[in-house]
Amino acid sequence: MFLSELIPLSESLAILKENQKIMETEVINLEDSYLRVLTKEIYSLHDSPPFDKSAMDGYAVKAEDTFGASANVVKNLKIIDQIGAGDFSTKEVKEGEAIKIATGAPIPKGANAVLMEEYTVSNKEDLEIHSQVTPNENVAFCGEDLKKGDKVLPSSLIIRPQEMGLIASSGFGEVEVYKKPRVKLIITGNELVEPSPHLKKAQTINSNKYTISAMIKSAGADVEIGHAQDDFDEVKEAIFNGAKDYDLVITTGGTAISKGDVVVDVVDDIGEVLIHGVALRPGKPVGFGIVNDTPIFMLSGYPVAAMGQFDALVRQYLFKMQNIDYAPKIEKRIATLKIFSNLGRTDYVRTFSDDKNTKYILNRGSGIIRSMVKANSYVIIDENQEGVAKGDLVDVLFFDNMNWNK
């Protein structure tokens, strides 16, 4: 059944959409919520600031009492109390009076402004003032940041530092988020060995384990790595257990002589293969299926093909599992070289792009990891487009723009 017919990338994405899983939710401590996804709108429980407060260290006064004071014209007030941060005063400021106040403390009754400490000289309860203030000066008003009942955040956003602060100020120390997808990555390939200075004949170092597991992390998910030899029963056991215990299974490789693609055969046996073979370069031999209600992506053994497949298909699926619509920024650049591509096929061409141009990395073999290191972007050539000419304005997707916290 291998690659009997290639389907366009757009059609594959439609199949994925029909079979999209969304994670369950959980309530976590706000302090652990950085880069997690909010499930619900947040409405503030408080005014913030929760009271009119001093924005400076100084003296709470009636502004009118300070009018006309300057470096040359000293005025005198009487200090009747002092308020530290976290304290408040029960006294009222009357004409000719002042209360010493710390930044963040509540403005006492009767006062309408704060005179900064550096414009004053105090001696016990006597205060000399050397500057004037206008009404409301150095006062942060109750509710100027948030009002109780305000909708302060929409649902389904990736929580940044400032959102954490806003959720806290709204009164919540816990927050409901989507669970992080737990992904089982199963590496197949009898020829694969761990990195080592010494290789036996026919052995190849397993690099997919590293690249694909890191890509899974870059899409906001957790990963556990497993291995299986190119053997039907061994692959079957690995996929069966992965589908039972994880939210998503991803395999790489699995091409065994005379047997077609053992991974695809296994999924066909214990589940359903919904995609096999996509008009995508690199990455044509890619599959998607469902085993035990768990989605499974079957990626190539070739490192660069597997990365291309991940970026074209898996990344958006993992984002959507956390209810985030993956919509990376596409920028326009000028192609400095002609690039070939067939109609009906989507090409993810590894390129190096600067502010103006994009240049493709000449060695495009699907095994060439080095091309992904030299590149900083893809030029995406759509299935309805037949290559690009030198000088064409093309769509560039920077690798950095594909990550979760972008």
Next chain:
Amino acid sequence: MFLSELIPLSESLAILKENQKIMETEVINLEDSYLRVLTKEIYSLHDSPPFDKSAMDGYAVKAEDTFGASANVVKNLKIIDQIGAGDFSTKEVKEGEAIKIATGAPIPKGANAVLMEEYTVSNKEDLEIHSQVTPNENVAFCGEDLKKGDKVLPSSLIIRPQEMGLIASSGFGEVEVYKKPRVKLIITGNELVEPSPHLKKAQTINSNKYTISAMIKSAGADVEIGHAQDDFDEVKEAIFNGAKDYDLVITTGGTAISKGDVVVDVVDDIGEVLIHGVALRPGKPVGFGIVNDTPIFMLSGYPVAAMGQFDALVRQYLFKMQNIDYAPKIEKRIATLKIFSNLGRTDYVRTFSDDKNTKYILNRGSGIIRSMVKANSYVIIDENQEGVAKGDLVDVLFFDNMNWNK
């Protein structure tokens, strides 16, 4: 000593540079190296691929034996062996012969091409071929990705998925990286309480704990949070212990009535204050010092001021602790509103920017977290520039471009 004289941001950055600490290094498993910083150049221990290998499932042949074969012109070869992934053959392909071969397996002696399986029909040792191949077709050559001894990566780069794959293919299962800075964040402020639906009079919810700890993570560091009341001895103990046990200390707040800034007084007492007061908006009341050879940043209690101070001063310092020069991308946009700024002061103006324009968020109070949520960027107004007029082309720094994995 509080804010006796403001120094320009450029001068503060020069002082930080003179007092920059760099982390020690450690050797970790390659699998844990995503987003860590490589300390040394990597030279490959291997050719990769390590041998000429098959790029397809099919038959290793002498290309010359296939010339002329087509759907209509069948040629016949004799199958003399088969090679699975991870295996090799000791036999040599002679004229008229073929060896069945799996993707990734070594090309046997005598063969110079691989004919894809789908263009063949086999019956035991008899092989009918229905297509021709050219010499070298479907062969991935030894060393085409890497050559033994090649410098494959420079030092001091943030490791992405593809770098992990390349390091693996070069033969290394471990990698030397800079240790992640361990930061102690000390929150001061008697008025601060945990998020809750119920606040007592004069209490304010502690939002800095959340925003600043997440910002520390966004700069590639680990963080532990501590608290201290606005009391000289308590702050002294917290800073002393933090400086002893961590790589960097960051404080927020610490303004106590009549005593100036208790945090700065403590650092002056047990260490050295090198910066206090920077011509920066928001964020003027910011300090930097050294205690027990450990750098300490003293940030405001005001949420937005603290975030601005972090972005203008702390972020680049944390990056450089891991030997990364922080150089976020600055983009040009058109200002849609006039923005005031004084000569000699650097402004980080919260704005919302699209592909063309940038519009400043009108409420610029330094306590207003909501402005950081509405914004997606800063307009940076340099100290040598006196505000911007509507229609000016200005420097925009997108928040997303400041993070570690950008």
